[in-house]
Amino acid sequence: MTGASSGRAIRTPDQRLRVFVSSTLRELEGERRAVRGAVEDLRLAPVMFELGARPHPPRELYRAYLEQSDVFVGIYWQQYGWVAPGEEVSGLEDEYRLAAAEMPKLIYLKQPAEPDERLSALLARIRDDDTASYKSFSTAEELAELVEADLATLLAERFDASRTAPAGAAGRSPADEAEPARLPAPYAEAVGRDEEVSTLLRWLGEDARRLVTLAGPGGIGKSRLAIEVARLAQDRFDRVTFVLLEHLTDPDDVLPAIARELGVRDGRDGPLSERIGVARAGRRDLIVLDNFEQVLDAAPMLTSLLTDLPDASFLVTSRARLRIRGEQVFDVEPLGLPADAGPATAESVLEAASVRLFRDRAREADPRFEVTSENAEAVAGICRALEGVPLAIELVAACIRALTPATMLDKLDRMLPMLVNAARDVPERQRTMRATIQWSIDLLAPEPAALLVRLGVFAGDFSLDAAEAVTAGSPWADDLLATLLVLVDSSLLRQHGDAGVPLYSMLGSVREVAAARFELEPDAAAVRRAHAEHYVRLAARMEPLLRGPTQLATVIRLEAERDNLRAGYRHLISIGDVDPVADAVWRLLLYWWIRNLLPEAKSWMEDVLATVVPLSDRTRAIAIALSTFVSLWQADTEIDTAEMHRSVELFHACGDDFSEAFARTILSLAYMSSSPPDLDRAEAMQRATLELPATWEDPTFSALFQSALGRVRFLRGDYAGALELFDAALDETIRAEDLYGEGVTLTQAGWARLALGEPRPDLFARNLELAILLGSEDGVAYALEGLAGTAAAVGDIGRAGLLLGAAETARARTGLSEQQSYITYQRFVAELLASDRAGEFQAARARGRRMPRPAALDLALGPSAPGDATPDPRPDPRPAGFLP
Numbered sequence: 072m073t074g075a076s077s078g079r080a081i082r083t084p085d086q087r088l089r090v091f092v093s094s095t096l097r098e099l100e101g102e103r104r105a106v107r108g109a110v111e112d113l114r115l116a117p118v119m120f121e122l123g124a125r126p127h128p129p130r131e132l133y134r135a136y137l138e139q140s141d142v143f144v145g146i147y148w149q150q151y152g153w154v155a156p157g158e159e160v161s162g163l164e165d166e167y168r169l170a171a172a173e174m175p176k177l178i179y180l181k182q183p184a185e186p187d188e189r190l191s192a193l194l195a196r197i198r199d200d201d202t203a204s205y206k207s208f209s210t211a212e213e214l215a216e217l218v219e220a221d222l223a224t225l226l227a228e229r230f231d232a233s234r235t236a237p238a239g240a241a242g243r244s245p246a247d248e249a250e251p252a253r254l255p256a257p258y259a260e261a262v263g264r265d266e267e268v269s270t271l272l273r274w275l276g277e278d279a280r281r282l283v284t285l286a287g288p289g290g291i292g293k294s295r296l297a298i299e300v301a302r303l304a305q306d307r308f309d310r311v312t313f314v315l316l317e318h319l320t321d322p323d324d325v326l327p328a329i330a331r332e333l334g335v336r337d338g339r340d341g342p343l344s345e346r347i348g349v350a351r352a353g354r355r356d357l358i359v360l361d362n363f364e365q366v367l368d369a370a371p372m373l374t375s376l377l378t379d380l381p382d383a384s385f386l387v388t389s390r391a392r393l394r395i396r397g398e399q400v401f402d403v404e405p406l407g408l409p410a411d412a413g414p415a416t417a418e419s420v421l422e423a424a425s426v427r428l429f430r431d432r433a434r435e436a437d438p439r440f441e442v443t444s445e446n447a448e449a450v451a452g453i454c455r456a457l458e459g460v461p462l463a464i465e466l467v468a469a470c471i472r473a474l475t476p477a478t479m480l481d482k483l484d485r486m487l488p489m490l491v492n493a494a495r496d497v498p499e500r501q502r503t504m505r506a507t508i509q510w511s512i513d514l515l516a517p518e519p520a521a522l523l524v525r526l527g528v529f530a531g532d533f534s535l536d537a538a539e540a541v542t543a544g545s546p547w548a549d550d551l552l553a554t555l556l557v558l559v560d561s562s563l564l565r566q567h568g569d570a571g572v573p574l575y576s577m578l579g580s581v582r583e584v585a586a587a588r589f590e591l592e593p594d595a596a597a598v599r600r601a602h603a604e605h606y607v608r609l610a611a612r613m614e615p616l617l618r619g620p621t622q623l624a625t626v627i628r629l630e631a632e633r634d635n636l637r638a639g640y641r642h643l644i645s646i647g648d649v650d651p652v653a654d655a656v657w658r659l660l661l662y663w664w665i666r667n668l669l670p671e672a673k674s675w676m677e678d679v680l681a682t683v684v685p686l687s688d689r690t691r692a693i694a695i696a697l698s699t700f701v702s703l704w705q706a707d708t709e710i711d712t713a714e715m716h717r718s719v720e721l722f723h724a725c726g727d728d729f730s731e732a733f734a735r736t737i738l739s740l741a742y743m744s745s746s747p748p749d750l751d752r753a754e755a756m757q758r759a760t761l762e763l764p765a766t767w768e769d770p771t772f773s774a775l776f777q778s779a780l781g782r783v784r785f786l787r788g789d790y791a792g793a794l795e796l797f798d799a800a801l802d803e804t805i806r807a808e809d810l811y812g813e814g815v816t817l818t819q820a821g822w823a824r825l826a827l828g829e830p831r832p833d834l835f836a837r838n839l840e841l842a843i844l845l846g847s848e849d850g851v852a853y854a855l856e857g858l859a860g861t862a863a864a865v866g867d868i869g870r871a872g873l874l875l876g877a878a879e880t881a882r883a884r885t886g887l888s889e890q891q892s893y894i895t896y897q898r899f900v901a902e903l904l905a906s907d908r909a910g911e912f913q914a915a916r917a918r919g920r921r922m923p924r925p926a927a928l929d930l931a932l933g934p935s936a937p938g939d940a941t942p943d944p945r946p947d948p949r950p951a952g953f954l955p
Contacts, residue, residue: 088115088116088141088142088226089115089116089117089118089139089140089141089142090110090115090116090117090118090140090141090142090144090222091118091136091137091140091142091143091144091166091170092106092107092110092117092118092119092144092146093143093144093145093146093163093166093167094145094146094147094163095147095148095150095152095163098148098149098150099146099148099181101211102146102181102211102214103119103146104211105211105212105214105215105218106144106146106214106215106218107119108215109214109215109216109218109219109222110144110218110219110222112219113219113222113223113226115222118136118139118140133162133165133166133169134169137166137169137170137171140174141174141175142174142175142176142177142222142225143166143167143170143174143175143176143177144176144177144178144179144218145166145167145176145177145178145179145197146179146181146214147163147178147179147180147181147184147186147190147193147194148180148181148184148186149184149185149186149187149190150186150187150190151163151164151186151187151188151189151190151193152164152190161189163190163193164189164193167193167197172202175202175204175225176200176202176203176204177203177204177206177218177221177222177225178197178203178204178205178206179206179207179208179214179217179218180194180205180206180207180208181207181208181209181214182207182208182209204221206221254298254301254302254305254311254313254359255298255313255315260431261292261295261296261298261299262406262424262427262428262431262461263406263407263423263424263425263427263428264292264295264296264299264424267296267401267403268296268299268300268303270401271283271285271296271300271386271401272300272303272304274399274401275300275304275307275357275384275386276307279399280384280399281377281383281384281385281397282373282377282384282385282387282393282395282397282398282399283384283385283386283387283398283399283400283401284363284387284388284389284392284393284398284399284400284401285297285386285387285388285389285401285403286389286390286391286392286400286401286402286403287390287402287403287404288390288460289390289462289583290460290461290462290463290508290578291403291404291405291460291461291462292403292406292461292462293361293388293389293403294361294362294388295461296388296403297359297361297386297388298313298359300386301313301357301359301386304357305357307355307357308355308356308357308384309354309355309356309923310354310355310356310357310923311356311357311359312332312333312356312357312358312359313332313359313361314328314329314332314358314359314360314361315361315362316328316360316361316362316363316365316366317361317362317365317582318530318531318634319365319366320365320366321366322366322367322368322369322372323369324366325360325366325369325372326343326344326347326369326372326376327343327671329347329358329360329376330343330346330347333347333350333351333356333358333884334350334848334884334885334924335347335350335351335883335884335885344372344375344376344379345379346883347376347379347380348376348379348380349883350880350883350884351380351383352920352921353382353921354382354383354921355382355383355384356380356382356383356384357383357384357385357386358383358384358385358386359385359386359387359388360373360385360386360387360388361388362388362389363387363388363389363393364389364390364391367389367391367393370393370394370395371395373385373387373393373395374395374396374397377397404459405425405458405459405460405461406423406424406425406428406454406459406460406461406464407423407424407425407459408423408425408451408454408455408458408459409422409423409425409426409451409454409455410423411455415447415448415451416444416447417441417442417443417444417447419447420442420447420450420451421442423451423454424459425454425457425459425461425464426442426450426451426454428461428464428465428468429442429450429453429454429464429467429468430442430450432464432465432468432469432562433468433469433471435468435469436468436469436470436471436472436560437471437472440471446475446476446477449475449476449477449479449480450476452480453467453476453479453480453483456480456483457483462508462578463508465562466508466511466561466562466563467479467483467511469560469561469562470511470514470561482514508581508584509584511561511562511563512563512584514561515557515558515561515563516557518546518547518554519547519554519557519558519561521545521546521547522542522545522547522551522554522555522558523558523563523564523581523585524585524588524589524592525541525542525545525589525592525598526538526541526558526564526575526577526585526589527582527584527585527586527587527588527589527590528541528586528589528595528598528599528602529541529577529602529635529638530634530635530637530638531576531632531633531634531635531638532567532574532575532576532631532632532634532635533574533575533576533632533635534572534573534574534575534632535551535552535555535573535575536605537602537605537606537609537632537635538551538555538575539551540601540602540604540605540608541598541601541602541605543601555575559575563577563578563581564576564577564581565577565578571624572628572631574631574632599642600642600643600646602635602638602639602642603638603639603640603642603643603651604639604651605639606632606635606636606639606640606655607639607640607643607651607652607654607655609632609636610636610654610655610656610658610659611655611658613625613628613629613658613659613662614658614659617659617661617662618661618769618770618771618807618809619770619771619807619808619809620808622661622808622809622810622811622845623810623844623845625662626662626665626666626845626846629659629662630666630846636659637671640652640655640656640675641675644675644678644679644682647682647683647684649679649682649684649686649690650686650687650689650690652675652679653676653679653689653690653693653694654689654690654693656672656675656676656693656697657693657697657730659672660672660697661771661811664811665811665845665846665847665850666845666846666847667847667848667849667885669700669701669704670701670705672697672701673697673698673701673702676693676694676697676698677694677698679694680694680695680698688721688724688725689721689722689725689727689730691718691721692717692718692719692721692722692725692727692730692734693718693730695714695715695717695718695721696715696718696722696730696733696734696737699711699714699715699718699737699738699741700737700740703737703740703741703744704849704888705888706888710741710744710745712738712741712742712745715734715737715738715741716738718734718737718738719731719734719735719738722734728763728764728765729765729768729769729772731763731765732760732763732765732766732772732776733772733776735756735757735759735760735763736757736760736775736776736779738756739752739753739754739756739757739760739779739780739783740753740779740782742756743782743783743786748786750783750786750787753783754780754783757776757779757780757783758780760776760779761776761777761780770803770804770806770807770809771804771807771809771811771812773803774800774801774803774804774807774809774812774816775800775812775815775816777796777799777800777803778796778797778800778815778816778819780796781793781794781795781796781797781800781819781823782819784796785819785822785823785826790823790826790827791827793819793823794820794823794824794827797816797819797820797823798820800812800816800819801813801816801817801820804816810841810844810845811841811845811847811850813837813838813841814837814838814841814842814845814847814850814853814854815838815850817834817835817837817838817841818834818835818838818853818854818857820834821834821835821838821857821861822857822860822895825857825860825861825864828864830861830864830865831861832857832858832861832862834857835854835855835857835858835861836854836858836931836932838850838853838854838857839851839854839855839858839928839931839932840932842854843928848881848884848885849881849885851878851881851928852878852881852882852885854931855874855875855877855878855881855927855931856874856875856878856895856896857895857896858874858931859871859872859874859875859878859896859899860895860896860899862874863899863903864899868903868908868911868912868915869911869912869915870915870930871899871903871912871915872911872912872913872914872915872916872917872918872919873915873916873918873919873922873927873930874919874927874930874931875896875900875916875919876915876916876917876918876919876920876921876922877919877920877922877924877927877930877931878896878919879916879919879920880919880920880921880922880924880927881924
């Protein structure tokens with residue numbers, strides 16, 4: 072390996088990190104294959120000794136490999152390995168010795184093991200190496216899981232470290248650090264857009280250009296250009312947020328979509344635009360709004376956002392101009408075409424960006440493809456016929472395995488004129504784009520083409536079983552998977568995984584064509600109903616999985632298909648079939664709760680109650696109970712206990728004992744939330760609830776039912792009695808492996824212990840970790856409030872202020888307040904404000920409100936936990952009786 076010792080080899084363009092794998096060869100052959108697969112699954116490059124060419128001595132070869140690697144993975148079992156003549160140690164030990172000190176080392180030992188003497192000595196030295204991670208495994212499958220998880224964690228930690236301490240950032244405070252960009256990962260390089268990117272970056276640096284619209288026909292590359300610009304501009308902003316609008320059709324849904332991506336929930340307690348302004352006050356945001364053309368009536372809303380977010384800039388992609396004040400339009404043009412004059416050589420046509428894009432996409436379909444002197448004229452003709460439209464080029468290039476460039480050009484020449492939309496008010500390029508997509512569909516066999524039209528019923532990503540539900544009885548249903556893969560290979564469908572479930576998605580332009588054709592199908596109404604009924608059945612399947620050890624995976628699965636859940640349930644409401652919707656929404660209550668979507672679920676139930684169709688008793692009971700439950704988090708919302716009594720009675724009459732128990736608990740919480748609280752009725756109601764046999768059938772909810780009684784005891788000042796109930800509920804959730812229930816009860820137990828004079832920051836920190844894992848912003852707020860309280864209790868007033876300010880920002884994001892029946896932190900705030908350290912507290916609180924979310928979480932989970940705070944030498948500022 073010439074030159075290996077003189078410096079690191081030049082990287083290939085993929086820039087993949089390289090993982091050196093060290094082990095004996097034959098003894099661990101299966102394990103090496105498993106590790107290689109795990110590394111490749113993460114899109115990293117495995118570096119393995121037996122894969123190299125062998126014109127060099129082994130030691131020179133693996134030394135060169137090590138010098139070009141980024142991570143060291145060592146796998147050991149029983150053998151020390153072969154010691155070459157003239158060497159003192161085996162290649163196995165030499166590889167470990169040669170690994171650079173700063174290189175991360177992941178070490179795995181297979182069990183059971185009886186290592187020979189020299190390997191035992193090597194393992195002992197490795198265990199003493201504090202730069203190495205050391206774990207045991209039993210099977211190759213277990214090893215693969217460990218390696219993939221450890222590499223992912225290692226990369227995340229390294230990325231976080233580089234983000235929080237960038238070069239040249241010395242002296243910056245955590246509040247100055249940018250939040251990570253929320254951008255889709257581009258699946259390919261942006262080709263031929265350097266000039267456009269440079270211009271747009273300059274525009275975004277000008278205060279007069281706060282709203283930039285990338286305008287152009289479908290498939291012209293607006294979204295890819297916007298992603299590239301946003302990626303390169305992220306250092307100029309505190310946060311870059313990408314809002315995908317391609318699934319929306321109602322302009323009223325645009326502002327809530329922006330709020331969701333920014334983490335601001337619609338609590339219906341004031342204009343949402345103003346709440347977004349409060350949540351993002353003082354931040355320089357770049358907000359990318361993708362596919363705005365189908366919700367153009369929402370354009371005036373952007374004018375309000377420009378006012379409410381004075382430091383934000385907007386980058387919008389749309390097929391039509393927004394035509395509002397302050398808009399700066401950038402027309403996205405097609406890619407450059409090859410010149411008509413002169414002979415078409417490979418070198419000359421590749422000077423055009425459109426040809427380079429065709430070549431790159433064709434190579435993805437067939438790595439053997441090259442632009443040559445023989446096909447250069449045909450390739451140039453294809454790009455001219457497609458007018459340099461990127462999506463059109465990509466769709467055509469995907470057919471390279473089936474058609475030669477000359478054949479493609481011949482088909483384009485004959486088919487495109489017939490497929491042009493004749494409407495005079497449609498731009499020429501847009502007509503060409505529609506023709507291109509239509510041509511791509513018509514290249515398919517009849518069954519894949521018909522399937523693509525049927526898939527137009529979906530509002531977002533969908534699973535295989537969802538596709539099966541809407542194609543049942545169709546000719547292609549017997550071999551549906553194979554037909555789906557035809558669409559994937561044709562670049563009309565994309566396949567990816569989420570929570571272990573294969574999911575499919577379409578490009579927005581392709582979806583538009585499929586959806587338009589679907590609406591013309593004679594059985595469209597029946598298919599739309601089948602779509603909605605599938606997502607009703609999905610709720611029934613997912614309900615038990617939302618409890619216990621399957622909870623996290625189920626939340627991720629439901630989040631992946633959320634757009635279709637919404638579309639399906641809204642369709643059923645629109646046709647008056649509301650009973651299945653109420654049942655499905657009720658079954659998925661934990662999902663809406665965990666992911667802070669309760670206000671949206673409440674709005675559906677309000678629509679159900681307002682419908683003109685007769686409601687079943689159970690549907691009415693569900694709608695009342697869920698609406699009341701959500702109101703407990705919404706400030707200034709009046710709670711009607713009489714209506715909740717009706718809900719309890721209706722559930723009882725239906726024989727739905729579990730729902731009756733939950734409705735009784737909601738009623739108990741409502742009594743606690745009244746002004747003044749009616750604790751006698753609340754306690755009586757909850758004690759009666761705990762006497763119902765159904766209360767104890769579900770460990771997740773039985774823990775929540777017990778903790779509701781604990782709230783009554785807490786509000787009465789019986790902190791010890793409350794703690795006993797909270798601890799019992801906590802034990803139950805831990806046994807059930809229910810992460811969300813554990814987090815809720817951890818917070819309740821933490822406040823009870825704090826009230827008893829026993830600050831336990833670890834309880835709130837554990838809740839924070841669980842909330843982050845589950846994606847529960849409401850849980851994050853509760854945890855930060857608890858950590859603020861524990862910091863105040865030990866006299867760390869600055870930390871208390873920072874954490875409470877961060878909690879208040881989290882509350883602003885969710886649009887929900889602390890539940891009215893469980894107000895906890897106001898007492899210590901009031902007492903601090905009355906002390907001589909009020910100024911210090913308020914200043915820290917203000918800084919906490921402005922702190923970027925990652926910095927706030929790092930502070931909360933950092934080593935300076937409130938319970939470990941150094942005692943303050945100054946007199947205790949807390950008034951007598953502070954958190955008794």
